Amino acid sequence: MEIWILVAVIALFLLWAIFTYNQLIALKNEVKNAWKQIDVQLKRRHDLIPNLVSVVKGYMEFERETLEKVTSARARAVSTAGLREKVTAENLLSQALSGLFAVIENYPVLKSNENVLQLQEELASTENRIAFARQLYNDLVANFAIRIESFPSNIIASIFSFRKAEYYSIGEIDRSLPVADLSTRTK
Amino acid sequence: MLFLLLLLMYFSVVISIFLGVLFFFPFYFMKTGSLVFWNDPLYIILITGFSLLLAGIHFWFSASGAVQSVMKSLGAIPPDPEDGIHRRLKNIIDEIHVVTGQTRKIGCFVIPSLSMNAIAVADLKGNAAIAITEGLLSRLTRSQTEAVLAHEAYHILSRDCMEATIATSLFGMYAAMLEKLQNLGEEERSGLHPAFFLFWILLKLSQMLSMLISREREYRADAASVRMTRNPVAMAEALHLISRNWRGSGMIGSGLEMLCIINPQENELDESEGFWSTLMSTHPPIRKRIDILLKMVRVSIAELDRKLNSGTQTVNAPSGAAEPLYHVFDLKHKWQGPYALAELAALPWLLPLTWIRSGNDKSVERASENPLINAIFTNRLNTAGKEVSEFRCPSCKQSLSEIPYEKTKVYQCGFCRGVLVDNTKIPRIIARREKECTERIKSLAKAVTTDNQRKIAVKKLKKTEAQLKTLTSCPKCHNPMLRTFYSLAYLIEIDRCGFCNITWFDADELEMLQCIIENRMTATLD
Numbered sequence: 001m002e003i004w005i006l007v008a009v010i011a012l013f014l015l016w017a018i019f020t021y022n023q024l025i026a027l028k029n030e031v032k033n034a035w036k037q038i039d040v041q042l043k044r045r046h047d048l049i050p051n052l053v054s055v056v057k058g059y060m061e062f063e064r065e066t067l068e069k070v071t072s073a074r075a076r077a078v079s080t081a082g083l084r085e086k087v088t089a090e091n092l093l094s095q096a097l098s099g100l101f102a103v104i105e106n107y108p109v110l111k112s113n114e115n116v117l118q119l120q121e122e123l124a125s126t127e128n129r130i131a132f133a134r135q136l137y138n139d140l141v142a143n144f145a146i147r148i149e150s151f152p153s154n155i156i157a158s159i160f161s162f163r164k165a166e167y168y169s170i171g172e173i174d175r176s177l178p179v180a181d182l183s184t185r186t187k
Numbered sequence: 188m189l190f191l192l193l194l195l196m197y198f199s200v201v202i203s204i205f206l207g208v209l210f211f212f213p214f215y216f217m218k219t220g221s222l223v224f225w226n227d228p229l230y231i232i233l234i235t236g237f238s239l240l241l242a243g244i245h246f247w248f249s250a251s252g253a254v255q256s257v258m259k260s261l262g263a264i265p266p267d268p269e270d271g272i273h274r275r276l277k278n279i280i281d282e283i284h285v286v287t288g289q290t291r292k293i294g295c296f297v298i299p300s301l302s303m304n305a306i307a308v309a310d311l312k313g314n315a316a317i318a319i320t321e322g323l324l325s326r327l328t329r330s331q332t333e334a335v336l337a338h339e340a341y342h343i344l345s346r347d348c349m350e351a352t353i354a355t356s357l358f359g360m361y362a363a364m365l366e367k368l369q370n371l372g373e374e375e376r377s378g379l380h381p382a383f384f385l386f387w388i389l390l391k392l393s394q395m396l397s398m399l400i401s402r403e404r405e406y407r408a409d410a411a412s413v414r415m416t417r418n419p420v421a422m423a424e425a426l427h428l429i430s431r432n433w434r435g436s437g438m439i440g441s442g443l444e445m446l447c448i449i450n451p452q453e454n455e456l457d458e459s460e461g462f463w464s465t466l467m468s469t470h471p472p473i474r475k476r477i478d479i480l481l482k483m484v485r486v487s488i489a490e491l492d493r494k495l496n497s498g499t500q501t502v503n504a505p506s507g508a509a510e511p512l513y514h515v516f517d518l519k520h521k522w523q524g525p526y527a528l529a530e531l532a533a534l535p536w537l538l539p540l541t542w543i544r545s546g547n548d549k550s551v552e553r554a555s556e557n558p559l560i561n562a563i564f565t566n567r568l569n570t571a572g573k574e575v576s577e578f579r580c581p582s583c584k585q586s587l588s589e590i591p592y593e594k595t596k597v598y599q600c601g602f603c604r605g606v607l608v609d610n611t612k613i614p615r616i617i618a619r620r621e622k623e624c625t626e627r628i629k630s631l632a633k634a635v636t637t638d639n640q641r642k643i644a645v646k647k648l649k650k651t652e653a654q655l656k657t658l659t660s661c662p663k664c665h666n667p668m669l670r671t672f673y674s675l676a677y678l679i680e681i682d683r684c685g686f687c688n689i690t691w692f693d694a695d696e697l698e699m700l701q702c703i704i705e706n707r708m709t710a711t712l713d
Contacts, residue, residue, distance in 0.1 A: 034288065124329065128282045136285070
C-alpha cells in the first residue's frame with residue numbers, strides 16, 4: 001500500500017517537472033523570437049537609411065557632416081554583434097537620424113518633397129516598431145525571469161541551468177530621443 | 188460569460204416567438220384533430236428543438252460574418268496603398284502587430300465620411316478589423332492616430348469587442364428595421380403593424396444589453412493605449428478633438444455605438460455619473476476620461492484646450508509662396524509651358540541637358556543645374572514608366588498628369604488646371620485640410636455659389652424644368668458627362684461620368700468646394 005502511495009507521489013512530481021520544464025522551454029523560445037523581431041525592425045531601418053540619404057543628398061550640400069554621421073553610424077550598427085554593442089550603436093544611429101530630421105526642417109523644398117515625406121513616415125513607423133518590439137521583448141524577458149526565480153519552478157530552472165535573458169535597456173542618450181516630435185510634425 | 192448570457196437570451200426570445208405563433212394560429216391543428224397538442228411532450232420538444240435550430244443558424248450566420256456585414260453597412264473600404272495618409276494607417280496597424288507579438292491579425296478599413304469616429308469589430312470566424320473615418324484620419328496627427336488605434340486594438344485583443352459585435356449583429360438588425368418602420372409609420376399612420384411590436388421587444392432587449400457592457404472597459408482601453416504608445420497627451424488630445432466635432436450620428440447606425448471610441452449620439456446619460464448612468468451607458472464621460480489621462484502628465488484640461496486652439500490657428504494661417512513655374516525648350520526648338528514641377532516631371536522628352544527658364548526670374552539654365560528639377564530625374568528612376576496617364580483633358584485634349592493632392596493622387600491637366608478625381612476619393616479630399624483655402628478661392632467660391640443660387644431661384648420662379656446638360660466627354664470612356672451641382676447645399680458645378688464613377692472639376696472648382704465645406708459658407712441672396 002505504502003509503495004503505491006510513494007509511486008503516485010513520484011509520478012506526480014515527475015509530471016509536474018515535465019510540465020514546468022516545457023513551460024520554461026516555451027518561454028525561452030518566445031524570448032528568442034522577440035529578439036529576432038527586434039532584429040527584423042532594425043534591419044528595416046538600416047535598409048531605409050541609404051534611400052533617405054540618396055534623396056536628401058542633392059539638396060544638402062552644406063550638411064555633408066550630418067549626412068556622413070548618419071552613414072557612418074549606420075555602417076557601425078550593421079557590423080556590430082552582441083547585445084551591449086548593438087544597443088549603443090543603434091542609439092547613436094537614432095541620435096544621428098534625429099539630427100538629420102532637425103536639419104530637414106530647415107529646408108522647405110525637402111519638407112514638401114513627396115519622396116522625403118514618404119521616407120520620413122516610413123522611418124517614423126520603423127522607430128515605433130523598434131520601440132514596440134523592444135517593449136514586447138522586455139515584457140517576455142520579465143516573464144521568463146519571474147518563472148526562473150520564483151518557487152517552485154526555480155528548482156527545475158536551476159537543475160537544467162536556465163539563464164535569465166538580458167533586458168534591452170535604453171541608454172541615457174536614448175531617453176532624449178525626440179521620436180514624438182518627429183511624428184507630430186505631419187499636420 | 189456575457190457571451191453565454193446573450194445566447195440564452197436570444198434563444199428564449201426566439202422560442203417564445205415560436206410558441207406565440209403556434210398559440211395564436213391553432214387553426215391548422217384543429218383541422219387535423221389534434222386539439223390537445225399543448226399537452227403532448229413530444230410536440231413541445233419538437234417545437235423547442237426546431238426553434239433552437241433556427242436560432243442557432245441565425246446566430247451563426249449573423250455573428251460569423253459580422254466584420255464583413257458591419258463594414259459593408261458603413262460603406263468602409265480597405266486603405267488605398269497609393270494614398271499617403273492611408274499608408275500611414277496601414278503602418279500604424281503593422282506597428283500594433285509588432286507590439287502584440289503578431290498574436291492576432293487585425294484588418295483595417297476607412298469609412299468615407301467627414302465625421303470623427305473609430306470602430307472595432309471582431310467576429311466568430313476570428314476576423315477582426317478596425318475602421319476609422321476619413322475625417323478622423325485626416326485631422327489627427329500621427330501620434331493621436333496611434334493612440335486611437337491602440338485603444339481600438341485593445342478592445343479586439345481583450346475580446347470586449349467580440350461580445351459587443353455579437354450583440355449588435357443579433358439585435359442591431361432589428362433596431363435598424365424598427366427605425367425604418369417608425370419612419371414609415373409617421374408618414375402614413377397606417378396603424379400598429381404586428382411586426383412593429385416584435386421588433387420593439389427585440390430593440391428593448393438590445394438596449395438592456397448595454398447594462399452588461401460596462402463603462403470600465405473604455406477606461407481600460409484608454410489605459411492600454413497609453414501603455415503601448417507611452418503618450419497620454421496624444422490620447423487626451425484625440426478624445427478632445429473627437430468630442431468637439433461631428434461624431435457620425437446618423438451615419439453610424441444605432442446598435443453599433445458600443446463598438447465606437449465615442450458614442451456617435453451625444454446624450455446626457457453618457458456625460459453624467461451616478462449609479463443609473465453607470466449601469467445604462469456604454470461610454471464614460473469624456474471629461475473624466477480626458478482628466479484621467481491628463482493626470483498622468485500633470486496637465487489641466489484648460490492647458491490642453493489652449494494648446495489645441497493655438498495649433499489650429501497656425502495651421503490655418505496662409506503661408507503664401509506660390510509654386511514656381513517653368514518654361515521648357517523642347518526638341519523642336521520651341522518654348523513650352525509654363526509647367527509646374529509635377530507636370531515637368533511628366534514630360535517624357537525632358538532630359539537633364541534640356542534648357543529651362545523659370546517663371547520667376549526669367550534666367551535660362553540647364554534642367555540639371557536646378558536642384559528642384561534635378562530631383563525629377565531621381566524620382567523618375569524610382570517610379571519608371573508611370574508619368575503620363577492615358578486620360579486626356581476633356582477641354583484641352585491633352586494628357587493629364589497624375590499629381591499628389593491632399594496626400595492622394597488626382598489627374599490634372601497642365602493647361603487648364605482642371606482635375607479628374609475618382610468619386611471614392613472626393614470625401615477624403617474634402618476631409619483633409621492640407622491645402623489651405625486662399626482669399627482668392629474664398630471670394631471666388633462666394634461669387635460662384637451666389638450666382639448659382641440666383642440661377643436656381645430664377646428657374647424656380649419661371650417653373651422651367653432643369654435641363655440635363657452634357658457639355659464634355661468623359662476622359663476615360665468618352666461618353667458624355669453630366670453637368671450637375673455637387674449637391675444642392677454646395678452649389679459648385681461639376682461634370683460626372685455615370686459609367687466610370689469619376690468627376691471632372693474645372694480649374695479651382697475642387698478648391699472652392701473644399702473651401703465652402705471647410706468654412707461652412709452658404710450662398711446669400713439679397
